[in-house]
Amino acid sequence: MFDFFRKYSLPIIVFVGLLVALITYSLNLSRSHQANMLERGVNGTLAPMQQQATRSGGFFGRIWHDYIALVNLKQENSRLTGEIKQLNSALAAAGEALRENERLARLLDLRKTIKEPTVAAMVIGEDVTPWFRSLTLDRGSESGIREGMPVLAADGVVGQTVKVTANSSRVLLLTDHASGIAAMIQRSRARGVVKGRRDNLCSLEFAMRGEDVQVGDQVVSSGIGGVFAKGLPIGEVTMVKKGEYGIFQTVTIRPTVSTAHLEEVLVVLRAPRD
Amino acid sequence: MTGFFKGATLVLLLILLQTSVLPLYLSTPYKPDLLLILMVFLALRAPVSTSFPAAYALGLLKDCVSGLYLGLNAFSFLIVYLVLKAVSDRLYVQNSLLLVFTVSLSTLATMLINAVLLSIFSEAGGIVSSLLTAMVPHLLMNAFVASLVAVFPEFSRVRTVK
Numbered sequence: 332m333f334d335f336f337r338k339y340s341l342p343i344i345v346f347v348g349l350l351v352a353l354i355t356y357s358l359n360l361s362r363s364h365q366a367n368m369l370e371r372g373v374n375g376t377l378a379p380m381q382q383q384a385t386r387s388g389g390f391f392g393r394i395w396h397d398y399i400a401l402v403n404l405k406q407e408n409s410r411l412t413g414e415i416k417q418l419n420s421a422l423a424a425a426g427e428a429l430r431e432n433e434r435l436a437r438l439l440d441l442r443k444t445i446k447e448p449t450v451a452a453m454v455i456g457e458d459v460t461p462w463f464r465s466l467t468l469d470r471g472s473e474s475g476i477r478e479g480m481p482v483l484a485a486d487g488v489v490g491q492t493v494k495v496t497a498n499s500s501r502v503l504l505l506t507d508h509a510s511g512i513a514a515m516i517q518r519s520r521a522r523g524v525v526k527g528r529r530d531n532l533c534s535l536e537f538a539m540r541g542e543d544v545q546v547g548d549q550v551v552s553s554g555i556g557g558v559f560a561k562g563l564p565i566g567e568v569t570m571v572k573k574g575e576y577g578i579f580q581t582v583t584i585r586p587t588v589s590t591a592h593l594e595e596v597l598v599v600l601r602a603p604r605d
Numbered sequence: 606m607t608g609f610f611k612g613a614t615l616v617l618l619l620i621l622l623q624t625s626v627l628p629l630y631l632s633t634p635y636k637p638d639l640l641l642i643l644m645v646f647l648a649l650r651a652p653v654s655t656s657f658p659a660a661y662a663l664g665l666l667k668d669c670v671s672g673l674y675l676g677l678n679a680f681s682f683l684i685v686y687l688v689l690k691a692v693s694d695r696l697y698v699q700n701s702l703l704l705v706f707t708v709s710l711s712t713l714a715t716m717l718i719n720a721v722l723l724s725i726f727s728e729a730g731g732i733v734s735s736l737l738t739a740m741v742p743h744l745l746m747n748a749f750v751a752s753l754v755a756v757f758p759e760f761s762r763v764r765t766v767k
Contacts, residue, residue: 458671458672459671461735461742462732465671467670503673528734
């Protein structure tokens with residue numbers, strides 16, 4: 332008997348092994364969704380190791396992604412930084428174009444209200460001294476500009492042209508001491524001459540003491556003198572002072588146009604009266 | 606001839622800087638007078654044959670880009686130049702403090718001469734008040750710019766008489 336097993340040991344082991352495998356398989360067919368003891372043991376033991384192995388795999392993956400695969404990061408970063416700069420410049424230029432468009436649209440609206448021909452000009456320079464108030468425009472006699480022509484902005488009167496050359500002209504601002512514009516109070520029709528003062532202000536000279544002038548009144552051109560058309564906005568009355576004596580009152584005006592920030596103006600090609 | 610072109614280029618740059626660039630960044634009372642500073646520098650350092658016509662030309666140039674009255678600054682520049690030239694031989698002109706001091710005095714002098722001339726000959730009444738208002742910031746700004754001139758290497762170069 333022992334010799335029989337010894338002689339056929341291999342086929343017997345193979346047969347028994349196959350039988351055990353078959354029985355194990357057949358016994359587990361009905362519980363294929365549940366883990367048996369062996370599976371639980373194996374899987375339970377393997378799980379922590381698999382976890383570590385997976386983490387290690389993530390670590391190597393990170394090394395790959397964060398370092399080895401990103402050798403061109405510096406170049407890409409430089410390229411993207413350059414692109415951001417370009418986009419920022421484009422954005423700033425677009426914003427500037429938008430604001431310029433708004434200003435020009437307002438100037439165009441003003442142009443439509445003026446009957447005489449006009450020339451749009453750009454401010455290219457300022458007076459070099461703080462006590463004279465003048466601007467330099469990029470248009471001159473070649474564009475039809477002559478001395479003494481009115482210069483307007485979208486908000487109102489800027490001044491009048493002086494010292495015109497072929498391709499440039501200077502504007503004597505209404506805030507200059509040498510400037511004088513015939514004007515009137517829009518509400519009461521009180522008349523006077525708007526003269527320049529210090530601190531970018533003006534005063535209404537020769538306004539009679541008895542005339543009705545109040546703070547907040549709008550000052551417009553009176554049309555007298557032939558330079559400016561009637562009714563153009565000049566400024567707003569900010570102070571009225573009547574002394575005990577004298578025939579005139581002191582009226583301070585804040586111009587409607589901020590001459591410090593002017594960029595485009597309209598020159599009205601109206602021939603000045605000699 | 607090269608010197609003339611260098612000078613003309615410098616003056617052109619100063620004019621452009623003063624009329625078109627600086628106004629974008631500085632408010633009106635703080636405009637420096639670059640032409641006046643150049644005139645003072647020339648009065649202290651350059652020979653009469655160059656500096657005398659240059660002082661008058663700089664004044665005329667300033668009149669072309671400022672105000673209505675051609676000849677106003679030309680006259681005041683010339684007066685200030687003559688006074689500076691009369692004393693420049695007795696001064697240590699390489700000293701940067703001296704330049705700041707002379708520029709400050711020259712600023713005051715030109716403003717005073719301009720105020721007198723404008724009050725007498727022009728119809729710009731009330732301009733004296735504007736001059737007085739602008740005087741202190743203008744003076745400080747000119748002194749500041751004059752102090753910067755000393756930074757340039759040309760300033761410390763000693764000129765020898767040929």
